[in-house]
Amino acid sequence: MPVHAIDEKTVTALVEDAAAAPSMHNAQPWEFRFLRDDGTFHVRADLDRAMPRTDPATRALHLGCAAALFNLRVAAAHAGWTPVTELLPDPSDPRLLAVVRLTGQAPAEDDLAPLHPAIRRRHTSRQPFSDEVVPDAIKDGLSAAALLEGARLAFPDMWHIQTLLDSVRDAEGRDAHDPAAVEELRHWVRVGTQERGTAGDGVPDYAFGPLKRYGGAPVRDFAGRQPLPGRETVVFESAPQLAVLGTRDDRPRDWLVAGQAMERVLLQATLDGLATSLTSQALEWPEVRWITRDPESAMGFVQMVMRLGYGPSGPATPRRPVDEVLTID
Structure with a gap:
């Protein structure tokens, strides 16, 4: 043609x-x-x-x-x-x-x-995942997918995962006490039938997922301090399975490389039957972002933290x- x-x-x-x-x-x-x-x-x-x-x-x-x-x-x-x-x-x-x-x-x-086929099936899931371990063969395939785009995907050990979770909690606390960050988030939240029915962007309340009672999964709560009628409270996975996507350098070209690698990994994970979500809170504060990196890794800069596992897919936004x-x- x-x-x-x-x-x-x-x-x-x-x-x-x-x-x-x-x-x-x-x-x-x-x-x-x-x-x-x-x-x-x-x-x-x-x-x-x-x-x-x-x-x-x-x-x-x-x-x-x-x-x-x-x-x-x-x-x-x-x-x-x-x-x-x-x-x-x-x-x-x-x-x-x-x-x-x-x-x-x-x-x-x-x-x-x-x-x-995965483009329209991939949705961010803010639901609990099971504790079923993602097989090494699938992890290897996802790491290979990132390499095809010039980035690296690594699966941290438990020590590094705990560091990541601590960093996310630190960032969440900073956000909660930063009026500008709170207002910026509120600008992109769509709550209520009328608002979510007319919006073509932002995060609608039906995609917030349940409120976390216990568990270590790093899932951003878009509701903030705003109560949502009928929103259930559930237990998330105790040992979230995380991956870090990174690049050697940290310039606009590297960000474009990382974004393409991120999407390739997400699409491949969807085809592999995994549910996924992205975690960026700890990367939004420069002084917190630095400690998300594994000092034993050759990865220069972490560009995204990804949560993977078996569970329900999120809704389309x-x-x-x-x-x-x-x-x-």
Whole structure:
């Protein structure tokens, strides 16, 4: 199929898949522009959806946009294209995060297309997971998935996990006493039938999950101090299974690498039958983020803490209409 034969319906479908990616507080801070003449997508950062208090360097924003970029690559490969990607192609335009050029037919050995069924099945789960241990073979496959994107995924030992959990609790306490952080979180929370029914972004109350009574699972409570009628209180897993995703350096290009690796791992985990959630609280405070790193690891910077296990998948969360995030020229 020649590039110029890509019609608007196909372009829209590709972006719908891309926009199913996770992002901090489901802010969906991305924009897509498709150029018909050369069959390229421009993936841009929407800085109007940045979070100055929680994400002042826009690291998390880059991770979310990169996850959407990875979904776009997967969707393009599934549709029969080879997506050729260039990160940060224009130093004078830092909001232009990537250019994806669709060329030819996808090679038979393509490893992206098989991930496509997981795009719409992957949802963040804030539910308790069972204590069933994830097999080493699956962990090895997830680590290999991260390596394919140029990042590293490690499964910490119990000592490091406890350090991570302590860091998350420290960050939670800081957030609770930081009015700016509380207000920023409140901006992205959708509570009540009317608010969640009209919102195309943010975290709706039905996705908060139950209130944690006991257990060590690092799950952000989006309700804060606001009581929700009918919300149950349950026991979470006592020994959460965590993975840390990291990169050698900590620059915008590394964040884009990490975000793509994060999404590849999440999609592969979904195909493997795992439930997943992301934990970033401890990475939002620079002085706390540093101690999330394992000093015995070659990983320079932790970009995301991932919780994996066997349990219910989370519900789908709202998505912005495609015409809000896509321009076709």
